[in-house]
Structure formats: structure tokens, C-alpha cells
Amino acid sequence: MKKLIACIFQLCVCQVYAQYEFFSPKEAFAIEVSLDNTSLKRLPVYRNAISSLIISGDYIVGGTSAGEGLAPFIFTAALSKREMHSIVDMDNIIPGQRSIRTGFSKGANKTFYAGTLPGNKEKAGGHIIAVTIDAAGTPVVKDLGIPVAGEGIFSLTIDTKGNTLYGITLPTGTFFSYSIATKKVKTYRNLVPAAKDLQLFAEYVLEPDEYICKALTVAGNGLVLGSAPVNRMFAFNPATEQFEFFKKEIPDVWGRRSLGQIESWAMSANGKLFAGNAGDGQLLEVDAVNKTIKNIGKPIMMPQLRGLAFAYDGRLFGIAGALPGYAHLFSYEAGREGFKDFGNPQFKMVAPGIEQGIDWRGFQLGTIASSEDGKYIVMGEDESLSQLLVFPVDAAK
Amino acid sequence: MKRKNFLHVHRFLLALLLWAIALNAAAQANITEKNIRFIEYYGFPGGNSAWDDIGYNPMDNTVYVGITDHRDKVALYIYDPEKDAVKLKGFISDLGRLRPFQWQAKIHSKFVAGPKGEMYFATDGGESREEYLMDHPKGYAGGFLMKWNPVENRMTNLGMGMQYESIKDIDVDVTTGNVYAVSYPQVHFLIYDQELNKLKDYGRLGSAHVPRMIFTDKWGNCYYVDWRQRLVKYEKSQDKLLFDSKSLPAFEGTPGEHIITGITAFAKDEKKGVIYLITYGAKVLAFYPQQNGIGKVEDLGGVIDVPGKQRWNYYVPNLNVGNNGKLYYIIGGHGIYAKKDQSLFVEFDPETRTQKVIYEFASTVFVEATGCDTKDKDGNLYFAGKKNAPSNADKGGNLAELGGLATIPFLVKFNPDKTVY
Numbered sequence: 001m002k003k004l005i006a007c008i009f010q011l012c013v014c015q016v017y018a019q020y021e022f023f024s025p026k027e028a029f030a031i032e033v034s035l036d037n038t039s040l041k042r043l044p045v046y047r048n049a050i051s052s053l054i055i056s057g058d059y060i061v062g063g064t065s066a067g068e069g070l071a072p073f074i075f076t077a078a079l080s081k082r083e084m085h086s087i088v089d090m091d092n093i094i095p096g097q098r099s100i101r102t103g104f105s106k107g108a109n110k111t112f113y114a115g116t117l118p119g120n121k122e123k124a125g126g127h128i129i130a131v132t133i134d135a136a137g138t139p140v141v142k143d144l145g146i147p148v149a150g151e152g153i154f155s156l157t158i159d160t161k162g163n164t165l166y167g168i169t170l171p172t173g174t175f176f177s178y179s180i181a182t183k184k185v186k187t188y189r190n191l192v193p194a195a196k197d198l199q200l201f202a203e204y205v206l207e208p209d210e211y212i213c214k215a216l217t218v219a220g221n222g223l224v225l226g227s228a229p230v231n232r233m234f235a236f237n238p239a240t241e242q243f244e245f246f247k248k249e250i251p252d253v254w255g256r257r258s259l260g261q262i263e264s265w266a267m268s269a270n271g272k273l274f275a276g277n278a279g280d281g282q283l284l285e286v287d288a289v290n291k292t293i294k295n296i297g298k299p300i301m302m303p304q305l306r307g308l309a310f311a312y313d314g315r316l317f318g319i320a321g322a323l324p325g326y327a328h329l330f331s332y333e334a335g336r337e338g339f340k341d342f343g344n345p346q347f348k349m350v351a352p353g354i355e356q357g358i359d360w361r362g363f364q365l366g367t368i369a370s371s372e373d374g375k376y377i378v379m380g381e382d383e384s385l386s387q388l389l390v391f392p393v394d395a396a397k
Numbered sequence: 398m399k400r401k402n403f404l405h406v407h408r409f410l411l412a413l414l415l416w417a418i419a420l421n422a423a424a425q426a427n428i429t430e431k432n433i434r435f436i437e438y439y440g441f442p443g444g445n446s447a448w449d450d451i452g453y454n455p456m457d458n459t460v461y462v463g464i465t466d467h468r469d470k471v472a473l474y475i476y477d478p479e480k481d482a483v484k485l486k487g488f489i490s491d492l493g494r495l496r497p498f499q500w501q502a503k504i505h506s507k508f509v510a511g512p513k514g515e516m517y518f519a520t521d522g523g524e525s526r527e528e529y530l531m532d533h534p535k536g537y538a539g540g541f542l543m544k545w546n547p548v549e550n551r552m553t554n555l556g557m558g559m560q561y562e563s564i565k566d567i568d569v570d571v572t573t574g575n576v577y578a579v580s581y582p583q584v585h586f587l588i589y590d591q592e593l594n595k596l597k598d599y600g601r602l603g604s605a606h607v608p609r610m611i612f613t614d615k616w617g618n619c620y621y622v623d624w625r626q627r628l629v630k631y632e633k634s635q636d637k638l639l640f641d642s643k644s645l646p647a648f649e650g651t652p653g654e655h656i657i658t659g660i661t662a663f664a665k666d667e668k669k670g671v672i673y674l675i676t677y678g679a680k681v682l683a684f685y686p687q688q689n690g691i692g693k694v695e696d697l698g699g700v701i702d703v704p705g706k707q708r709w710n711y712y713v714p715n716l717n718v719g720n721n722g723k724l725y726y727i728i729g730g731h732g733i734y735a736k737k738d739q740s741l742f743v744e745f746d747p748e749t750r751t752q753k754v755i756y757e758f759a760s761t762v763f764v765e766a767t768g769c770d771t772k773d774k775d776g777n778l779y780f781a782g783k784k785n786a787p788s789n790a791d792k793g794g795n796l797a798e799l800g801g802l803a804t805i806p807f808l809v810k811f812n813p814d815k816t817v818y
Contacts, residue, residue, distance in 0.1 A: 020525065020529060035623075035625070035640075036638070036640040037639070037640040037641070037642050038640075038642065039642075045600070045638065045640070046600065301531075301532070302531075324559065324560035324561055325531055325532075325561060326583070346605055348653075349604070353625060353644065354624075354625060354653060354656065356650075356651070356652060356653050356656075357653045358604055358605070358624055358625075358653035358654070358656060358657050359604060359605035359606070359653065359654065359657070360604045360605060360624075361582075361604060361605035363582075363583050363601070364583075364601075383600060383601045384599065384600020384601050384602075385600065385601060385602070385623075
């Protein structure tokens with residue numbers, strides 16, 4: 001009888017606590033990337049927001065953003081060993097830089113290209129960098145110079161052949177191309193907001209990083225796609241060097257078109273393009289041939305859709321939401337489940353000194369990437385002390 | 398039949414309690430049932446608990462407590478030891494001029510005296526709708542920093558911490574009046590500069606659970622812990638965070654969820670220059686702060702050692718230091734008890750590192766206590782206590798943390814050296 005009462009009581013208690021569940025598959029894990037004042041291989045406080053992420057074989061390659069006056073890092077972490085592997089302090093490569101937020105564009109010979117944003121005191125501008133991973137798993141960073149003097153590099157992509165980089169600068173929003181072979185830079189001011197646009201942004205108290213395009217992509221037909229103020233989608237044709245704006249604006253929530261800003265892209269195995277709108281967190285399907293946009297909808301209530309990554313099984317995973325709320329991991333399957341909100345991931349972190357494992361909850365997730373075989377999804381945090389959160393795709397039911 | 402059984406058990410527990418008190422009284426000539434008193438609140442029938450929201454104001458020798466219905470109402474009580482009287486000063490929503498959409502479910506932080514005798518505290522959402530409804534009409538706007546002026550009987554709303562976030566604990570730099578705070582659930586460390594009305598966010602320091610306690614030293618530096626239970630000091634002179642290289646001592650086998658929760662209680666012995674800490678892994682520690690850098694930590698052992706029970710598995714969210722230099726704390730609560738359905742009132746001698754159980758209480762008498770470092774000028778120590786209500790009591794607001802049982806709050810006054818009656 002006592003046992004029965006105890007069981008019923010336990011059940012009641014469990015039900016009280018089980019108001020929500022975190023996404024915590026047992027196969028998932030967190031990698032401790034950041035920890036101040038330690039002899040372990042870790043990144044120090046305020047220099048570790050994981051703002052660029054790609055996976056090359058067993059190595060997770062990360063680029064960080066730092067607080068003002070501090071320098072970012074390029075690092076690698078080993079997926080199989082679930083631990084940090086190697087760290088490169090960007091202050092030793094290109095002093096004065098603060099952030100690597102463009103993501104990594106994969107070129108020929110497993111070279112990853114990214115752009116930097118300088119700190120406030122650095123007037124020269126942001127650099128293009130080329131990152132390769134050597135045989136020991138250490139990032140090797142090469143400085144390819146400043147494409148636009150006095151400007152930081154806010155977004156970057158690469159053409160399908162791996163010959164040319166395309167980017168947009170901050171704060172003016174200048175579009176540029178960079179030939180990897182000749183190092184020749186061409187700049188275009190077609191996307192720079194007009195005076196009336198700037199007036200609109202001033203009315204809404206928006207800063208350049210809130211309206212300049214955050215992410216670019218290259219479609220299967222070779223067009224470079226991205227957003228332009230105010231709330232427009234553009235296509236740049238490298239062959240003609242012409243810009244074309246889509247006839248219809250980026251889908252918006254009524255009254256909030258000033259917030260339209262593309263911040264993520266992903267291409268499915270069959271070449272379909274998907275974009276994330278920071279403005280209100282809509283997932284968009286973009287047709288680069290007909291230049292149309294289909295509004296798939298919002299996975300959660302909050303603005304921002306910071307990252308997208310396809311898994312091997314065709315599911316699109318993404319990160320929706322950000323401060324002042326929390327990021328949610330979601331998936332999207334067209335024609336099947338549609339959106340699924342996994343909420344906050346909370347994975348076990350095991351490392352020297354915490355061998356028993358601790359739970360790490362991902363509140364602010366800035367980046368997401370899939371492994372080369374599409375079987376793992378890796379997420380990078382955007383915090384003062386940021387970590388990596390990893391799960392096998394098959395564990396996301 | 399069931400009710401009859403319950404009454405039978407109830408009588409048995411009561412008898413056990415009286416026997417335990419008598420036994421202890423006989424064993425210890427100095428501490429008897431006259432050394433402890435439970436003081437009831439009035440005027441808030443729905444109030445069911447207090448959290449760490451208790452504190453002492455040395456300016457007028459008073460003790461402050463916040464009592465909550467754990468839903469949307471929090472009462473401010475002030476106890477005057479000279480008059481031996483509790484006074485209900487009002488409800489936070491009215492005193493702090495909050496609108497209904499700025500509802501607050503509890504004060505989780507301690508009450509802290511500022512440099513001019515004002516009392517500071519912060520508010521908390523305290524329920525699941527806080528964390529997940531956000532900008533829904535029923536969602537939580539965020540926790541506020543507040544200041545009570547006892548001379549003018551006036552509350553000043555110092556504004557919100559982070560949007561949608563509760564404020565779990567605060568402390569005050571007694572030299573500047575700057576308020577230190579930690580947010581829930583994102584574990585951000587915040588500093589509010591009253592003079593400039595500036596709130597600076599030093600970022601996230603924790604993992605999946607928010608360590609509940611921050612504390613300061615006499616120079617106004619502030620301390621917290623990271624997810625490895627390493628001390629993190631806000632070094633005031635440099636305006637930066639210092640992370641200790643080592644974790645605080647823990648028993649072997651302490652689970653990760655106990656490590657990440659850090660420190661549950663502290664109390665200062667100013668004469669000895671020591672701050673005593675209790676961890677969520679049930680360690681008693683002596684911390685010797687220093688003006689610059691992180692000071693030495695000494696492991697004083699466990700809070701208690703009950704045969705057959707893991708040494709890390711005790712819950713102690715309270716701590717006081719008597720004028721006799723000994724530590725006093727109550728073990729039990731949140732489903733973790735040294736003895737089934739009982740709380741233990743323990744005296745810990747830091748010199749000999751030994752514990753002595755001075756009272757044992759049935760959960761219907763005293764189930765859990767919160768409160769740190771709350772001592773009046775006569776050496777009386779205070780805790781915010783609660784007891785499980787009889788099963789037929791209609792208190793509402795049952796606390797999941799206490800097994801869904803209704804609780805009744807009261808103020809605990811204790812003095813190891815003299816009677817409190």
C-alpha cells in the first residue's frame with residue numbers, strides 16, 4: 001500500500017515538473033569551447049561568440065566575434081573526440097579585427113573563405129581571409145587583403161566554380177566581387193540605401209547591421225542573391241554585372257517592412273533555395289529563375305531566423321529567435337511534417353574536470369551547420385562564453 | 398480510514414518532534430526550545446512561501462521578508478525585534494507601481510541594505526508561464542530592481558533587469574550603492590549604476606541551471622560561480638570578471654546538476670574576515686576574500702553525514718553565523734531531506750568542523766528554510782521558514798518543488814545564546 005501511494009505521489013510530482021521538455025536526445029552532446037582562466041584549450045570570455053561555422057571531415061571549424069577592443073579566433077573542434085582541437089588568435093594574423101560573421105564559403109581544395117569586421121579603432125577595413133585545415137587539424141589563416149577600404153565585410157559567398165567571392169560591406173552596404181585568382185576587386189553601389197531609405201531607417205531607429213544584407217548565396221543558375229534596403233530581394237548576374245530586383249518585396253508582417261533583412265540561406269539536394277528573414281523570422285522559398293518568393297511561414301513567434309542547414313534525410317534544420325527571447329531549434333519538411341519546434345536544446349557536456357557531465361542549455365544560438373555527410377547538426381552559441389551543441393540527425397524525432 | 402491513519406501518523410510525528418526537542422534540550426544545556434520561535438505573518442491568507450527574500454537592515458535594526466502566493470502577489474513584511482512586531486507594509490505591485498502586465502510571482506533575491514539604510518531587492522516570475530509565454534498577454538515582462546526607503550516608507554522602482562528575465566539574486570556594493578544582479582534563466586551577471594541609471598550586462602556565466610546566490614565582500618567586490626562551480630569575482634577596481642582556476646571543493650560523485658547550481662547559502666563573519674559558503678553539493682566552505690584577486694577557499698567538510706546517504710545529497714538553502722562564531726542552518730527541502738519528511742536544524746562549529754543536530758522538525762512543523770546572513774544587533778538569527786500545510790488546508794499555490802504540497806510561511810527567530818521569547 002505504501003509503495004502504491006509513493007508511486008502515485010511520484011507520478012504527481014513528475015507531472016508537475018513535466019510542463020515542457022528540452023530537446024535532449026541522449027546521443028547529443030555539447031563541446032566546451034569557452035572557459036576563462038584555464039590550462040585547457042579553450043577560448044576566453046567575450047571573444048568566443050561562434051558567428052561562423054562549417055564542418056570539414058571530422059573538424060568543426062569556427063570563427064568568432066569579440067567584444068569591442070578584443071580580437072576573434074578561428075578554431076577547430078574534433079567531432080569524433082567531442083573536444084576542442086586547435087585555436088588561432090586572429091590578433092596574431094590581422095590585428096584590429098573584431099568579428100568573423102560572414103560564415104565560411106567553401107572554395108576549391110577545401111579552402112574556406114570568410115570576411116572580417118574591424119574594431120572601431122581600425123580604420124583600414126575588414127579583410128578577406130582564406131582558411132585551410134592542415135594535416136594536424138590546425139587552421140591556417142591567410143590574409144587576402146581589404147576589398148573595400150574603410151569598410152567591414154558583413155556578408156560573403158562564393159560562386160559555384162569557386163573562382164569568385166561576392167560580398168557586402170558594412171556600414172555602407174557596398175556590393176563587391178573578388179577574383180580569387182587575380183585578387184581583383186570590383187565594387188557596386190547599387191544596393192547602398194538611398195537617402196529616403198536612410199530616413200526611413202532613422203525613423204525606426206535601425207542601424208546598418210539591422211538593414212544591410214546579412215547573408216548571400218549563389219543559386220544554381222549562377223545568380224548572386226541577397227536582400228537590399230528596403231525589404232527587397234536582388235539578383236546579381238555576374239555575366240552582365242547587372243542587378244535585378246524581384247518584383248515583389250520580401251514577405252513581411254504588416255507595418256514591419258523596414259525590418260526585412262535576409263540572414264540565412266540553404267540549398268536542398270535538388271537545388272531549391274531557402275532563406276531566413278531576420279525581420280520577422282519567416283522561412284522563405286526563393287525561386288532564382290522566376291524571381292519569386294514563397295512565404296513558408298514562421299516556425300516560432302519571435303523575429304530572426306539566424307541559420308539554416310540541410311540534413312542527409314532532406315529535413316531542413318534552422319535556428320529561429322534570439323534576444324530578448326531564446327533561440328529555438330526547428331525543422332521543416334515540405335509536404336510532410338512542416339515545421340517542428342524543438343525549443344531549446346539541452347545537451348550533456350563532458351570534459352576534464354566535469355567528467356560526470358553537466359547539462360548545457362542553448363539559449364542564444366548564432367550559427368548552425370551540417371556535417372559533410374549530413375548526419376550531424378552542429379550549432380554554435382552567441383554568448384559571452386559560447387559552446388558548441390551537436391546532435392545526430394537521426395536522434396531528432 | 399485514510400484520514401484516521403493520517404491523524405495517527407500526525408500525532409506520532411508530533412510526539413517524535415517533542416521527544417526530539419526534549420532530548421536535544423537535555424543533551425545541550427544551552428539550546429532549548431526557548432531559543433527558537435516561529436513568528437506568523439498576517440493579512441495575506443494566500444501567501445504560501447518565501448524564497449531567499451529576507452534581510453536585515455542595520456540602520457533601524459529590522460528584518461525584511463517578502464511573502465508570496467507564487468502567482469502574482471508579493472507582500473512586504475518588516476519585523477521589528479525591539480517591538481517584537483511584524484508589520485505588513487503593502488504589496489510589491491502597489492508599492493512598486495506595477496501594471497497587471499508587469500505581474501511578479503515572487504521576490505527570490507535577498508533583501509540587502511544599501512549605504513544609506515535603504516533596502517534593495519529584485520522580483521521574479523516564479524512560474525512556467527514566466528519562461529515560455531514571453532510576449533504573450535499572459536507572459537512575463539521581466540524582473541525589477543527595487544529600493545525601499547524605511548524613513549519615508551516609500552518604494553522606488555529602479556527599473557527592469559533584462560526583458561523577460563527574472564532576477565534571482567542581488568547584492569549591493571556598500572561603498573557605491575551599485576546593485577549586482579543575476580538573471581534567470583539565462584544566468585546573466587548585471588550591474589546597475591544608480592547614479593547614472595545604467596545597467597551593464599556582463600553576459601552569461603552559467604549552464605542549464607541558475608546558481609541562486611551572489612555575495613559581496615567588504616570592499617564591494619561581488620562573487621558568483623560558473624558552471625564548473627569556480628568562483629567568479631567582479632573585480633571592482635578593474636571593472637572586470639576574474640575566474641578562479643579551480644572549482645570549489647566537492648564530494649566525489651557529486652552529480653553535474655549539483656555542480657552547476659553552485660552556492661546555495663553564505664554568511665559572513667566580519668570579525669574573522671571569512672565568508673562561509675554552502676554548496677549545492679552539501680559542502681561547508683570558508684572563503685577568505687581579498688581586495689584584489691580571488692582569496693583562499695578552505696574545505697570544512699559536509700553539512701551532515703547520515704549513514705547510508707550520499708554526502709553530497711543534502712539541500713541547505715540557508716545559513717547564519719551566531720555571535721558565538723558557529724554556523725546554523727536547516728537541512729531539507731525541494732525533495733531532498735536528510736531524514737524522510739523531516740528538517741534538521743544544525744549547529745556547525747568551524748573550529749572543530751563538527752555538526753550537531755539541535756532540533757528535528759516534522760515537515761508539518763518546519764519543512765524548509767531560506768535566508769542568509771540575517772542577524773540583528775542582539776545576535777538573533779532569522780530564517781524565512783515554511784511548513785507543509787495539513788492536507789485539508791486550502792492554501793492554493795502548491796509548490797512543485799515541495800512535492801506539490803501547500804505550504805504556510807513563517808519567520809524563524811533563533812538565538813543560540815539566549816531565549817527568544
